Amino acid sequence: MPLQTPCDPLLNGKSEACPLRGDWISFQLVDENGDGKPYAGLSYALQDSAHQTYSGVLGPDGSAKVVNHYQGPVVLTIDEPYQGAEAFYKALTQRESYPLPISELQVKAENTRFIRKDGARVEKNPAKEKADQFFQIEVRDLVSKSAHLPPYSPRKYPPNFSLLKIMGDLGFGPDESLLQGIALLPNKHSVLEVRPLRAFRPMLSKDNKFSALNLYQLSLFAALSYRNFGQSPDKNPITDTVSFPLDATVGNMFGEGMACYKELGKIDPQQPTAYYPLYEDVPYSKRFEILPFDPALYDQNKPELGTKQEHPAKLHFFDDTEEESGTNTQGFITHHDEIILISIRGTLEGVDFLRDADAEQIPVKVGVGKAHQGFYLAYEAINTFIQTYLNRFHIDQKVIICGHSLGGAIATLLAEALRQGTNKYDVLLYTYGSPRAGDADFVQGAAALAHHRMVNDNDPIPSVPAPWMNTRKSVWMSGVALSFITAPIGALIFALGLTRTGGSPYEHQGALHHFMPVQFKGREHSSILWNPGCESIEEAACTRAVKKFGDLPDRALFIQQLFQMKHHFMIDSYIPNAWATLRRWQQTQESGRTVVTKTEYDQIYYELQEMQDRLKSKEIELSQSYQSDRREAQQQVNVLRAEIGRLDTSRQRLHTLTFLKLAPEDIYGSSIQAPEHDQNVERWMAKKENTVEVQIAMIPQANSAKLRTA
Secondary structure, eight states: OOOOOOOOEETTTTEEOOOOEEEEEEEEEEOTTSOOGGGTTOEEEEEOTTSOEEEEEOOTTSEEEEEEEESSOEEEEOOOBOOOOOHHHHHHHHOSSSOOOOBHHHHHHHTSOOSSTTOOOOSOOGGGGGOSEEEEEOGGGTOSOOTTSOOOOOOSSOOOHHHHHHHHHTTSSSOGGGOOSEEEOTTSEEEEEEOOOEEEEEOOOOOSSOOHHHHHHHHHHHHHTTSOOOOBSOSSOOSSOOBOOSTTSHHIIIIIIGGGTOOOOOSSTTOSSOOOOOEEEEEGGGSOBOOOOOTTTOGGGOGGGGGGOOOHHHHHEEEOTTSTTOOOOEEEEEEOSSEEEEEEOOOOSHHHHHHHHOOOEEEOSSSSSEEEHHHHHHHHHHHHHHHHHHHHHOSSOEEEEEEETHHHHHHHHHHHHHHHSTTOOOEEEEEESOOOOEEHHHHHHTTTSEEEEEEETTOSGGGOSOTTOOSOHHHHHHHHHHHHHHOSSOGGGTTTTOOOSSSOOEEOOSEEEEEEEEEOSSSOEEEEEEOOOOTTTTTTTTOOOOOEETTEEOOOOHHHHGGGGGGTOIIIIIHHHHHHHHHHHHHHHHHTOBSSOHHHHHHHHHHHHHHHHHHHHHHHHHHHSOOSOHHHHHHHHHHHHHHHHHHHHHHHHHHHHTTOBOOHHHHHGGGGGSTTHHHHHHHHHTSGGGTSOOGGGOOOOGGGTTOOOO
């Protein structure tokens, strides 16, 4: 039994650090409304100065009182493991890889809400008036294991951490090595406002059908793949914790941005305009997860493992750029309970261009057909990383993959391998400015792959590798330059006289969606998204421009197209066009108008008709001319005739769009089923960047119909 003797004063003499009974403590857990009901029934533990523990259960109003404890401050913890029946939380606590120490308090906090839409703390809590002490606390303040919880957010009334440390240093209460919980002064009523444990996650549609929402959201994450992971320490951490302090990085966006209920709008610190994802407000455990790092809890996190040590950057981020035999491939992966998200980086450095040029075809190991060798080697480099993650964390989620440029080609090969592989994953793919990844046999075998392939205006990258380029880069690079320079007609048929080294021609896989700007002599211009269906637009880098080379319509020569690379960049081109399409579709649906206005239809129809007329003239010229090789001339005539027919298809598709009206499902896909869908969209629309009228999203007025392209 402790000695009943006087002791030196502690805490400015207000209480003595003495093992004498007679003190009392009362406390209440409340939400931001001042209501304690959300925390009713939670088990708590109080430890006093004599190391005595007092256990109990919070009452209906979230409060409790302990009397006649040993004098001095007490330490409060609420750390009972989750014992509920909800399958989602049970799965997280029982999974084989990185099981989470979820507490009953965490689940309660995840089911409370912020009063302010931005998640900022409220200024005045009604329960504060009844308190002798008022603290703004977070779940991590009261539990022993917190590596899986978000970092602290700013607060005006933090707990008294210095008091807790003093108690540990003096051996007064818990040992210093066991410091946890919140220190409360005796003979006072303390109110603890628990911050809601909510997170943002980007809205995504799981439907295979195209949606403007996925178009925009995945353009942001395709661009994010170019950024670093941003973890500190970045490799083989010897610390107990890691953080993600660097803005506009993968780790920061998912681990400290969305997880802390922050709306981040910049993929690159240098981008001039913020592009915010459409976020949905979800319980913290349903966010896109960045796995915890806790060497005391997970053996695989221990520093002594050296190169085999696991940490978030190693688990979520693939980068073999520094490896001697690396392929310079980079990408990231994360997941929540419904979706696994994979994003793969595109061409960034000189070595990437060399890989793009390594166009020899090799057989794929999963599926059918052959693939571009450079792209396939990059796919193989990242495939093991992806498969390892899926083996650990895939529980029947939809696998959504995105990639830009070279990353789009790698993503195509990865998506088809996952779809065709042993586990038959449910895959949805969006690519931006992707080159061709496989031959005709591969494309035919991958016909069932849900792939939406975006091409912007005059982007040159989707036109490579050309269908005939089944050869090593050392063979074709000089030859193709010569063909571009000396071809007597345009890029449409520039390669007819060249011979492949064998195998099927390269083809594009997936449904094309082409950003087509429509310009007028006035200040107005717009941009529509459509599937043209003709090689003059689709295969020739999808340009809207009608140019003359001789008397044929032609996109600029490929070498000249390199000066149009601005059409290929994500932040400069694809993201603005994806944003514009989303806003245009929203406005179209709200107003009840059609996807393509009569003004735009008249303008584009004229250009398509002019293109077809030139093709017909060239067909007549080739048919009547005397050439030394009439067989070659006939081949060219056949190509032109086929293209003339496809232009009819293009006009029909355009005509259909003039009658097409959109439903909300066309814009948002399956995400519209979320109970708070409207509030999520309203939050996004409240951003000033999304209310500004941008010309690229402008819908021309009816009186512009007479205007022609400059």
